Amino acid sequence: MSRLLKDYSGPFDPKFSHDMLERETLLAILKENSDYLRKLDGQWYVTVMRACGNDVAFECDVRIWEKFILYELKNTTRLLNIYGDDVATVVKAMQATPWMWIHDRTFELVNSNHAIITYRNCPTQVYIEKEGSDRYKQICHVLERKLFEMTAHYFNPRIKVTALKLPPREKGSKVSCQWEYKLES
Amino acid sequence: MAQQRSDYSGPFDPGFSQSQLSRETLGKLLTAYSDYIRKVDGHWYLSVMKRCGNDVAFECDSEVWEEMAAYTIRETCRLLDIRGDDVETFLKAMQVNPWTLTYKCKIELVNKDHGFITFYDCPTLEALEREGGGRWESICNDLEVRLMEVKAHAVNPKIKSTPVKLPPREPGSDLCCRWELKLER
Numbered sequence: 001m002s003r004l005l006k007d008y009s010g011p012f013d014p015k016f017s018h019d020m021l022e023r024e025t026l027l028a029i030l031k032e033n034s035d036y037l038r039k040l041d042g043q044w045y046v047t048v049m050r051a052c053g054n055d056v057a058f059e060c061d062v063r064i065w066e067k068f069i070l071y072e073l074k075n076t077t078r079l080l081n082i083y084g085d086d087v088a089t090v091v092k093a094m095q096a097t098p099w100m101w102i103h104d105r106t107f108e109l110v111n112s113n114h115a116i117i118t119y120r121n122c123p124t125q126v127y128i129e130k131e132g133s134d135r136y137k138q139i140c141h142v143l144e145r146k147l148f149e150m151t152a153h154y155f156n157p158r159i160k161v162t163a164l165k166l167p168p169r170e171k172g173s174k175v176s177c178q179w180e181y182k183l184e185s
Numbered sequence: 186m187a188q189q190r191s192d193y194s195g196p197f198d199p200g201f202s203q204s205q206l207s208r209e210t211l212g213k214l215l216t217a218y219s220d221y222i223r224k225v226d227g228h229w230y231l232s233v234m235k236r237c238g239n240d241v242a243f244e245c246d247s248e249v250w251e252e253m254a255a256y257t258i259r260e261t262c263r264l265l266d267i268r269g270d271d272v273e274t275f276l277k278a279m280q281v282n283p284w285t286l287t288y289k290c291k292i293e294l295v296n297k298d299h300g301f302i303t304f305y306d307c308p309t310l311e312a313l314e315r316e317g318g319g320r321w322e323s324i325c326n327d328l329e330v331r332l333m334e335v336k337a338h339a340v341n342p343k344i345k346s347t348p349v350k351l352p353p354r355e356p357g358s359d360l361c362c363r364w365e366l367k368l369e370r
Binding site for chain 2: 007008009011012014016018019022023025026027028029030032033034036037039040041043044047048051052056059060063064067068071072075076079080081082083088091092095096098100101107108109112
C-alpha cells in the first residue's frame, strides 16, 4: 500500500481519491463537512426568511428536518451498527450523528432506560441571540422538541422525551437546553 | 494509541467520539455526509418550491449558492493545503470538495492552465429528468454555469469557465455536463 497523504499539496493527481488520505485528514474533513452542512442549512433558512418571511422559512425547515432526521438515523445506525430499543441505544445514535462536531453536549446515562442530555453554547441559539429575535421559540421549543422525540421514537415509540431546560438561557449560563429520555417499564 | 473502532456496537461509552473510528469507517461516514449535504440542499429547494413556487425557490437557491460556492472552494483549499492560482489548483480543489463523493466525474489536466471536468450520471440531473418539468434549464444551464465561474474565480478571477456540454443529454448517454477551464496568461 502506498503512503497515505496528510493533505493534497503537491501536483495534481488524476487518480486522486479520499482513500489516499490518512485517518487524521479524513477526520478533519468529516468535521469540516459537518460544519458545512450546518452552514448550508442555516444559509437556506436565512435566505428564505428574507425572501418570504420567517413563517414560510420555519414551515420549510420543519418539513425538511422531519424527513431528514429519519434518513440520517437510518444511515448512522446502519454504518455504525447501532441497534436496540432502549434509551442507551438512542443516546449512542445521538452521540454519533454529524452534529456531534458542532455541539458541546454531555450525555449522562443513568441506566439503560434513562438519560439526561445537556447542550451548551449551541451555535444556532448563539446566532439567534445575536440576531436579537425570539426565533428560538419556534426552533428550540417546537422543532427541536419534535426532532428529539422523532429520534427517540425511531428506536422505541414508548420512550418519553421531556425538556428540562429550554431557551432563553439565564445570563452567564452556558446551558442552552437539557432533555430527559425515559422508558418506563 | 487506543484501539480504533470499526463501528459503535456494544455498550454506551460516555466518551464516544468519531475520532475513535477506523479509517475505513471514517471513509464511509464521509460518503454519507456528502450525500446529506446534497439531500439537505435538494430538500430546501423542493420545500420552498412547493410552498412558494419555482421562481422563488430558484431565486433563493441562486442566492445561497452564490455565497456558498466560493466558500466551498476556499475552505477546501485551506483544509487540504491546496495553494496556487492556476487551473491545476482549482481542479485539485474540485477533486476534494464536500460534493465530490456524491458525483461521478472525470477531471483532466491538459497543462497547469488548462483542464476539463466531466460529470456523469449526476443525481441532481437524474432527479430533474424524472420530475420532467424542464427545471434542468435553470439549474444546469443557468445557475451551474454561473457557479462554476464563481468557484473558479475563488482560485483566480482570470480563470475562464466554458460549458462544453450541457443538458439535455442524449438518450442513453451517461454524460451530463462537461466544462473547460482555461487561464490565459
